[in-house]
Amino acid sequence: MSSFPASVRIVEVGARDGLQNQSSDVSTLHKVALIERLCDAGIKHVEAGAFVSPKWVPMMADSAEVMALIKRRDDVIYSTLTPNVKGMEAAIQANANEIAVFISATESFSQKNTNCSIAEALVRAEPVVALAKENGIRVRGYISCVLGCPWEGDDIDPSRIADLTALLLDMGCFEISLGDTIGRGTPGKVTRLINEISKQADVSQLAAHFHNTYGQALANIYAALASGVSVIDSSVAGLGGCPYAKGATGNVATEDVLYMLEGLGIETGINLDKLVDVACFVRDTLQLHIDSNASKALLNRR
Ligand code: HMG
Ligand code: MG
Numbered sequence: 001m002s003s004f005p006a007s008v009r010i011v012e013v014g015a016r017d018g019l020q021n022q023s024s025d026v027s028t029l030h031k032v033a034l035i036e037r038l039c040d041a042g043i044k045h046v047e048a049g050a051f052v053s054p055k056w057v058p059m060m061a062d063s064a065e066v067m068a069l070i071k072r073r074d075d076v077i078y079s080t081l082t083p084n085v086k087g088m089e090a091a092i093q094a095n096a097n098e099i100a101v102f103i104s105a106t107e108s109f110s111q112k113n114t115n116c117s118i119a120e121a122l123v124r125a126e127p128v129v130a131l132a133k134e135n136g137i138r139v140r141g142y143i144s145c146v147l148g149c150p151w152e153g154d155d156i157d158p159s160r161i162a163d164l165t166a167l168l169l170d171m172g173c174f175e176i177s178l179g180d181t182i183g184r185g186t187p188g189k190v191t192r193l194i195n196e197i198s199k200q201a202d203v204s205q206l207a208a209h210f211h212n213t214y215g216q217a218l219a220n221i222y223a224a225l226a227s228g229v230s231v232i233d234s235s236v237a238g239l240g241g242c243p244y245a246k247g248a249t250g251n252v253a254t255e256d257v258l259y260m261l262e263g264l265g266i267e268t269g270i271n272l273d274k275l276v277d278v279a280c281f282v283r284d285t286l287q288l289h290i291d292s293n294a295s296k297a298l299l300n301r302r
Helices: 014-021 028-040 063-069 085-093 107-114 118-134 158-171 187-197 217-226 254-263 272-284 293-301
Strands: 009-012 045-050 077-081 098-104 138-144 175-180 206-210 231-234
Touching (some): 009 254, 014 028, 028 045, 045 063, 063 077, 085 098, 098 107, 098 158, 107 118, 118 158, 138 158, 158 175, 158 187, 175 231, 187 217, 206 217, 254 272, 272 293
Parallel strands (some): 077 098, 206 231
16 A cells, blocks of 8 residues: 555546537536536646537537636646647637647547547647647647557557657656546556556656546556556546447546545545535536446435
C-alpha cells in the first residue's frame, strides 16, 4: 500500500467525453449548470468542451457558448479538446486554461476519429502545441485505444504506446492521458503498459482514462495507482460511450472512483455526497442514466 499516492487529481470528463456521445439533446444552459455543480462538489479540473468539427461531434458544437457562460472559479482548470489549429484558436478565444491534443495508438481508430493517420495527427498537433505555448496554455496529450481497438483487437503493443507517449512529451505536452477507449483492458495489462511507458517517461506525467465496458475500470485504476499514477479521468454518473464500438460504455464513474479512493485513504478534495447530488441532476434534469454503483448504493441509503 505504501507505493499508493497520498492524493489523486481527478479530471472530470463527463461534460465532454460523457456528453459527446449522447443522442438526446442537452441544452447549453444544462451543460453550464452541470459544470458549475461539479465544481461546487470540489472538482478542480473539468473538461468543459471540445473545439472539434461540429459535423463530426454535433454535441460539442456549443462549446464556445458553454465556456463563455460558466461562472469561472480561479482554482479550477477548464480544459477543452483541440484537434487542430482551428480548434486551438477557438480555445484561445474561449480562454481555456488547458487544451488537449489527441492521437490514437491504432491507425484504424485514428482514421475513424480524426480522418488522418497517426503520423498526420502528430504533425497536426505540433502547431497546436506551439500556439498553446505562445499563449501560456498548458497542453495535455491523449492516446486512445491503448488497451484495445474496435478494429485492431486487444493486443496493442505497449512499446508503441511508450514511443507515442515520448513523442507527445517531447512535443511539449505536460501529461499523457492513456485512454482505454472501449474499456477492454484488465489490470495485468495496465501494469505491463505502465511499466513499459516508465522506460521512456516519468509515471508522474501519466493519467489513467479508463472506460468501463467490461466492469474492469476500477480494477484497472487500482493497478495504475499501484504503479504510481496519480491522475485519474472519470465521468460523473458514468456518462459516455464510444460511437465506434457497439455497447462500449462511459468512463468510469467519478463517484465509484471517489468511493474507492476514500476507502484507500487517498485525498481528492471532492465531496462524494455532493457529487451524488450532481448524478441526481444528470438523471432528473438531463434525463440521462446513472451508471454508477456507488451513486445508486448511496442513494438507497439516503
Ligand atoms: P476533416 O473533415 O478531415 O477536416 O476532420 P477538415 O479540415 O477537412 O474540415 C472539415 C470541416 O470541419 C470544415 O468545415 C472545417 O472548417 C471544419 P466545412 O468547410 O466543411 O464547413 N472544422 C472545424 N470546425 C470547428 N472546429 C474545428 C474544426 N476543424 C475542422 N476544430 C477533424 C478532421 C479532426 C476536424 C475531425 O475529424 C474532428 O473534428 N474530429 C474530432 C472527433 C472527436 O472529437 N472525437 C471525440 C474526442 S476523442 C475521444 O473521445 C477519446 C478520448 O476520450 C480518450 C479515449 O477515451 O481514448 C479523448
Ligand atoms: Mg474517452
